[in-house]
Amino acid sequence: MRVTPLPPRLVAEALGTALLLATVVGSGIMADKLCGGNVGLALLCNSLATGGGLIALILTFGPVSGAHFNPAVTLADARVGGTRWRDVPGYLAAQVVGGVLGVAVADLMFDLPAFSTSAHVRTGPAQWLAEFVATFGLLGTIFGVSRRTPATTPFAVAAYIVAAYWFTASTSFANPAVTIARSLTDTFAGIRPVDVPGFVVAQLLGAAAATLLFSWLVPAAAESAAAHRSAS
DSSP states (O other): OOOHHHHHHHHHHHHHHHHHHHHHHHHHHHHHTTTTTHHHHHHHHHHHHHHHHHHHHHHHHHHHHOOOOOOHHHHHHTTTTTOOGGGGHHHHHHHHHHHHHHHHHHHHHHHHSSOOOOOOOOOOOOHHHHHHHHHHHHHHHHHHHHHHHHGGHHHHHHHHHHHHHHSSSTOOOOOHHHHHHHTTOSSOOOOOOGGGHHHHHHHHHHHHHHHHHHHHHHHHHHHHHHHHHHOO
């Protein structure tokens, strides 16, 4: 199987993550403007837009880079043999840079400063537990679905994220690159920079736990990733 060279994969990761953040932040701004202070309705609009955007972005960039858009996913994929470790730093950098650019684009589209420090407080044990659960569930969904019906993975991931917006106290960031980028916008989707480390640690722990459990629970996921790597 011919593997896409690294530079196009990194561009795909950066562009996909940028568009994901533009979707998350932009839909949050639009929802906040149109919902007249109804936070529940704004969150519903934000979650549905994010889910729809995820389906489109994963289908678009999946054949190029795997459509990780998430350092936790990249690290988990490398752990099971799906991504070469030497490619991981490039993926992580592309995701973070893409996320930051996506925030700037979203803010500028709504005539706001490209970057502004968020004042949205998201901290404490309940929030950290929510991020652990959100990321654990996301990685579990990816491992479980990609084993049996890989073509449905974009839809499963999007469905999980939409649900996790609502059943987690943190509204399911589940992504270190997204978390870092969202600290740079003082809008509906923002998070205070000081709260970012707690979220990122919880996300990485959740991803690690899911990777270990699902490598045992659905070992074919790890085997198929390794086989794909060896075929390349």
